Amino acid sequence: MENQKRHPEHQYLDLLKEIIENGSDKELFFTPEVLAEYAKKGEKPPHIRSVFGRQIRFDLSEGFPLLTTKKVFFRGILRELLWFLKGDTNVKYLVDNDVHIWDEWAWKRYHKHCLEKEPEKDMQQSDFIAKIKELPANDPFVKEWGDLIMVYGKMWRKWPASDGREIDQLGWVIEGLKAKPFRKSYVVSAWNPDFIYAMASKGNANEVPPFCHTMFQFGVTEGNKLNLGMYQRSADVFLGVPFNIASYALLLQMVAQVTGLKAGEFVHTFGDVHSYSNHFEQVKFQLSREPKPFPTMKINPDIKNIDDFKFEDFEIVGYDPHPAIKAEIANIGGF
Numbered sequence: 001m002e003n004q005k006r007h008p009e010h011q012y013l014d015l016l017k018e019i020i021e022n023g024s025d026k027e028l029f030f031t032p033e034v035l036a037e038y039a040k041k042g043e044k045p046p047h048i049r050s051v052f053g054r055q056i057r058f059d060l061s062e063g064f065p066l067l068t069t070k071k072v073f074f075r076g077i078l079r080e081l082l083w084f085l086k087g088d089t090n091v092k093y094l095v096d097n098d099v100h101i102w103d104e105w106a107w108k109r110y111h112k113h114c115l116e117k118e119p120e121k122d123m124q125q126s127d128f129i130a131k132i133k134e135l136p137a138n139d140p141f142v143k144e145w146g147d148l149i150m151v152y153g154k155m156w157r158k159w160p161a162s163d164g165r166e167i168d169q170l171g172w173v174i175e176g177l178k179a180k181p182f183r184k185s186y187v188v189s190a191w192n193p194d195f196i197y198a199m200a201s202k203g204n205a206n207e208v209p210p211f212c213h214t215m216f217q218f219g220v221t222e223g224n225k226l227n228l229g230m231y232q233r234s235a236d237v238f239l240g241v242p243f244n245i246a247s248y249a250l251l252l253q254m255v256a257q258v259t260g261l262k263a264g265e266f267v268h269t270f271g272d273v274h275s276y277s278n279h280f281e282q283v284k285f286q287l288s289r290e291p292k293p294f295p296t297m298k299i300n301p302d303i304k305n306i307d308d309f310k311f312e313d314f315e316i317v318g319y320d321p322h323p324a325i326k327a328e329i330a331n332i333g334g335f
Contacts, residue, residue: 009067009291011056012241016283019237019275023049026274033112050274058249060263063294065249066316067242069286071324074316076101077246085170085306087157090146095133097311102148103129104329109206110145149206152213155190173218174306177226177259186218213244218255225264228252235273238283239327244268250297250314257299258306282327295319 026048030038038045058065066072079099086093091106107125114122123131128145135142158166169188176186190211193199197210216230230248235241249266256263275283300313 007291008058008062008065008294009069011058012067012245013069013287013291015051015054015056015273016237016275017287018054019049019051019273020280020283020287023051023274025049025277033108033115046277048274048276049280050272052270052272054270054273055268056245057265057267058245059265060249060253064246064253064297064316065266066246066295066319066321068292068294068319068321069289070242071321072242072246073324074246074319075099077243078250078311078314080243081247081250082309082311084151084153084156085309087153087168089148089151089154090137090142091148092132092137092142092146095129095146100129102151105148106132106146109148150192150195150204152190152211155192155211156188159189159192160194170306174255174259177218177220177255177261181220181224181226181259181261184219187215188217189215191215212240213248216248220261221264224260224262226252226256226259226261227264227267228255229267229269231269231271232273233271235270237273237275238279238286239329241268241273253297253299254306254309257301258304276327279327282325286325289322292320292322293318 028045028047030045035045066074076099079094079097080101083093091102094100094102104125107128110128111122111125132142132146137143154160156170157168159169161167173186173188176183191214194201195204195206197205200206210233212232212234214231214233216228219227219229221227228248228251230244232244235244245266245268248268252266253263255261295316295318298315298317300309303309303313
C-alpha cells in the first residue's frame with residue numbers, strides 16, 4: 001500500500017510541539033500601563049517559550065491553508081486584509097464590521113493620552129470602541145483616536161518617502177509582475193525605522209509595535225507560477241500564525257489573479273516563533289486533534305484590479321474544522 005502524503009497542516013502542529021517541548025523560556029517587556037492592567041486583574045503577566053529560525057510552506061494547489069485543528073476566524077482575516085489593501089490606518093472600518101483585532105492598540109494610545117493629560121476623559125476599552133462605532137468616520141474623535149498612524153496597509157500602499165511622496169509598493173510589484181514577471185526584486189517592506197519607538201522622528205512614534213510581518217517577496221517559477229515568501233520577525237504561534245498563513249495565502253491568490261499568473265507556494269519564514277505561557281494548555285489540546293482536508297477558496301474571477309476586491313468576492317468552500325479554542329491575547333505593549 002502506498003503511503004499517504006502527510007497533511008500540510010502537520011508542519012504547523014510540529015512547530016507547536018517543538019516549541020512546547022524544546023523552546024526557551026523568556027521574559028517579556030511590558031509597559032507600565034499594561035502592567036497596571038494585569039495588576040488590576042490580579043494576574044501575573046505571561047512569559048513566552050520560543051525557538052528561532054523556522055520555515056513552513058503551503059502549495060495552494062493542495063487547498064487553501066485555513067487551519068482545521070481549530071476553527072479560524074476567516075471573516076476577520078478577510079476584513080483585515082481588505083483594510084490593509086486600502087492603505088487605511090483607522091480602525092473605524094474594522095470596528096464597523098465587528099472585527100476587533102486592532103481595538104486595543106487604538107484604545108491604548110487614547111488611554112495613555114488621558115492618563116497623562118486628560119484623566120477625566122478616560123474610558124474603558126469597550127466604551128471607547130462603542131464610541132468609535134457610533135460616530136461617523138469624519139468625526140474629529142474618530143479621525144484622531146481611531147487612527148493607528150502606521151500599520152501594514154500604510155507601508156504597503158503609502159510608504160512615506162523622504163521627499164514627501166507616498167510609494168505604493170504593492171502597486172509597483174503588481175505592475176512589474178505583469179510586465180516582467182521573472183525579476184527578483186518584487187519585495188514589499190513594512191520595516192521602517194522612522195516609526196519604531198526610539199528610532200522614530202518626532203511625531204512618528206506610536207503604540208503599535210514594530211511590524212511582525214517584516215517583509216514579503218513574490219517570485220515566479222515554472223513560467224507562470226507565482227510564489228510568495230514572507231519573513232516574520234516575531235510570531236505568536238497559537239493565535240497569530242493561523243491568521244498570518246491564511247492572510248498571505250489569500251494575498252497570493254489575489255495577486256495571482258490580477259496578474260494573470262497561477263498561485264503557487266506560500267513560504268512562511270520565522271525569526272522568533274513562540275507560544276505565550278497562558279496558551280500552553282490550549283496548544284496541548286490542539287495537538288491532540290487530527291487535521292481535516294483543507295477547504296478551497298473561490299474568488300470572483302471578474303476582478304482584475306487589486307483595489308476592486310470586495311468582501312462579497314470571496315467564498316470558502318468545504319471548511320469543516322474542529323471547534324475553536326479560545327485564548328487570551330497577550331498585549332505586551334512593547335518589544
